[in-house]
Amino acid sequence: MPERLFGTNGIRGVINADMTSDLALRVGKAIGVVMGGTLAIATDTRTSADMIKTAVSSGIMSVGVKVLDLGVLPTPAVQYYVKMHDNVNGGVMITASHNPPQFNGIKCISADGTEASREEEQLIEARHSEEIPCAPWDSVEGMHRIGGAGEEYVDAVISKVDSEAIKKAGLKACLDCANGAACETSPLLLKKLNVRAITLNCNPQGEFPGHLSEPTEENLKDLISLTQATGSDLGIAHDGDADRCVFITSDGKFVSGDKSLALISKYVLSKEKGLVVTPISSSSLVGEVVRESGGKTEYTAVGSPVVARRMIETGAVFGGEENGGLIFPEMQYCRDGAMTIAKMLECIVKEAPLNSQISKLPVYHTVKAKIECPDDMKKHVLEYLANASAGAKTDSTDGIKIIFDDGWVLARPSGTEPIFRIYSESKDEEAARSRADKYETLAREYLNH
Ligand code: MG
Numbered sequence: 037m038p039e040r041l042f043g044t045n046g047i048r049g050v051i052n053a054d055m056t057s058d059l060a061l062r063v064g065k066a067i068g069v070v071m072g073g074t075l076a077i078a079t080d081t082r083t084s085a086d087m088i089k090t091a092v093s094s095g096i097m098s099v100g101v102k103v104l105d106l107g108v109l110p111t112p113a114v115q116y117y118v119k120m121h122d123n124v125n126g127g128v129m130i131t132a133s134h135n136p137p138q139f140n141g142i143k144c145i146s147a148d149g150t151e152a153s154r155e156e157e158q159l160i161e162a163r164h165s166e167e168i169p170c171a172p173w174d175s176v177e178g179m180h181r182i183g184g185a186g187e188e189y190v191d192a193v194i195s196k197v198d199s200e201a202i203k204k205a206g207l208k209a210c211l212d213c214a215n216g217a218a219c220e221t222s223p224l225l226l227k228k229l230n231v232r233a234i235t236l237n238c239n240p241q242g243e244f245p246g247h248l249s250e251p252t253e254e255n256l257k258d259l260i261s262l263t264q265a266t267g268s269d270l271g272i273a274h275d276g277d278a279d280r281c282v283f284i285t286s287d288g289k290f291v292s293g294d295k296s297l298a299l300i301s302k303y304v305l306s307k308e309k310g311l312v313v314t315p316i317s318s319s320s321l322v323g324e325v326v327r328e329s330g331g332k333t334e335y336t337a338v339g340s341p342v343v344a345r346r347m348i349e350t351g352a353v354f355g356g357e358e359n360g361g362l363i364f365p366e367m368q369y370c371r372d373g374a375m376t377i378a379k380m381l382e383c384i385v386k387e388a389p390l391n392s393q394i395s396k397l398p399v400y401h402t403v404k405a406k407i408e409c410p411d412d413m414k415k416h417v418l419e420y421l422a423n424a425s426a427g428a429k430t431d432s433t434d435g436i437k438i439i440f441d442d443g444w445v446l447a448r449p450s451g452t453e454p455i456f457r458i459y460s461e462s463k464d465e466e467a468a469r470s471r472a473d474k475y476e477t478l479a480r481e482y483l484n485h
Contacts, residue, residue: 041164042157044339044451046143048132051084055140057091059164063142064095064128066163070156071101071144073125078106078114078185080131080217080277081240084140088130092142093179096128100171102178106185108240110217110278111143112372113189119149119368120188126152131217131277134250135452150348150369151341186221190374194228196367197378198386203230205385210271210284212236212259215246218278218373225374229381234266249276251360253290256282264288270390272377279340279371280360283380285391293360294319294402296380298326299393300362301354303383305329310353313346315339316433317446317459318358321400337434339451344369400443401465403472407479409456414449417456420482421447421475438475445471447479 041047047063049055067075075096079085085108093103104124106114111129118127127145135141144152144160152160209226211233213219219240226233236259237246248255251273263271263284271284283291298321301312305326312326315338323333334350336342340361347355348369356362361371364379384390409417422436431437435448435457443462450457456479460472 041161042154045133045151046129046131046141048135048139048141048452050138051087051140055084055088057087060088060091060142061095062164063160064092065099065168066095066160066166067092067126067128067144068096068099068101069163069168070159071126074102074104074123076104076106076114076118076121076124076127076145076182078109078127078129080129081108081215081219082132082137082140082276085130088140088142092128092130097176097179098170099168100175100177102180105179105181107181107183108217108220109186110189110221110274110373112279112368112370112374113186113221115145115149115151115370116189116192116368117185118145118147120192129277133277133279134275136248148369150344153341153345187224190221190225190228193225193367193372193374193378196364196375197382199229201385202378202381206230206232207269207381207384208232208234208266210234210236210259210263210266210268211238212246212256212271212273213238213278214249214251214274214276215239216249216274216276216278218274221374222272222274222278222377225377229378231381234262234268236262251275251280251282256284256290260284260288260290269384270380274373275360278373280357281362281373281376281380282360283390285394286389287391289391289394291390291394292319292358292402293356293362294321294358294400295394295397296360296376297356297358297362298322298324298397300376300379300383301326301331302329303379303387304354305331308353311350313343313350313352313355315343315357316431316437317448319400319402319461320444321398322358324398335433338448340371398463400461400463401468402459402461403468404460405458405472405476406450407456407458407476407483409449409454409479409483411454413483414456417479417482418447418449421478424478440467440471443467443471445475447475
């Protein structure tokens with residue numbers, strides 16, 4: 037078996053510890069021989085972006101494959117470029133998404149713009165440790181710099197929503213890009229939709245990230261106060277590579293990804309009935325709202341490629357993750373931060389202000405805990421928790437989900453970090469908290485014994 041390089045979202049590691057230019061070069065050669073033809077590449081704004089991009093590109097070019105350098109772009113903008121340009125056989129995005137600044141990563145994109153399948157990743161894994169012969173000198177291609185991919189993406193997003201209705205509404209929004217990949221595209225999107233934007237951390241030359249780039253309530257305190265202080269209709273925040281997006285209401289409430297997934301599901305289902313696909317970690321809020329809106333929910337393992345592929349197979353009308361990564365089939369089968377902004381604006385303009393829509397949603401309480409856990413211990417912790425739950429109703433779609441009458445606990449190892457995650461949800465806040473505590477304590481006891 038080749039060494040497993042790819043986690044849930046590409047290859048990630050700490051720069052110059054496990055994510056080195058040597059590794060990037062070898063992976064680049066493997067990507068070149070596996071994907072072939074012409075490949076597009078782009079990065080987020082991390083200081084290590086050029087180091088990894090040039091090493092990967094060098095590897096790709098050394099095997100006779102042409103590289104199109106799209107510059108700094110959101111991950112979904114690269115995916116859209118690959119999907120729309122028939123001369124491009126695939127793509128590579130250099131990003132570690134929401135991970136802290138010491139990380140970077142390599143994510144591969146298939147010819148149809150979706151995230152590379154596990155089979156493609158396995159081929160790359162198998163080849164990266166081999167000695168791959170270089171192409172003859174006269175078949176080495178250059179690196180071609182391509183401008184305008186960001187605007188092409190923004191215009192496509194605008195074409196998928198009722199842009200006239202949004203433009204007429206004259207909304208005001210605060211936008212926080214965490215100094216990440218959407219620094220140019222998301223302000224441009226808002227400008228083209230006649231949304232007055234007050235920007236925060238939208239400087240790609242600024243310190244990366246402007247704050248830790250996981251868009252959580254804690255990391256978005258400045259955005260929350262700015263949204264309220266400026267009387268904006270909403271606040272908008274991306275993670276580092278802008279495949280995800282979360283919102284803030286005009287009265288300063290953080291809208292978790294579950295809630296925006298539920299709201300947009302309801303809006304999509306009001307126009308077309310069908311299936312909504314989401315991972316097993318999503319709140320029961322999504323299932324409840326989908327059911328009330330005349331749709332059906334299908335649950336998958338965690339990981340957006342799994343959700344996207346299931347959406348393709350089932351012809352689902354919508355899908356996405358509880359972290360704000362929403363997938364719109366009319367645009368493309370991947371998480372799309374700009375599309376999420378545009379659709380939420382349309383939903384506000386057509387339905388009601390964000391705060392009043394949020395206040396009408398059923399209330400579930402979710403407690404999330406994460407426990408540091410070495411990768412080689414993850415399997416054992418999972419077994420221990422499964423044994424501790426013997427006799428209970430469980431679901432093993434991903435990790436272990438223990439189902440109670442009034443809620444559930446999901447315990448699963450992270451695919452990208454040495455972390456074990458516990459999610460607990462119930463309509464009863466105390467029950468959610470005590471169950472999260474119980475499973476967190478069990479996992480810690482096992483790890484410390
Ligand atoms: Mg991301």
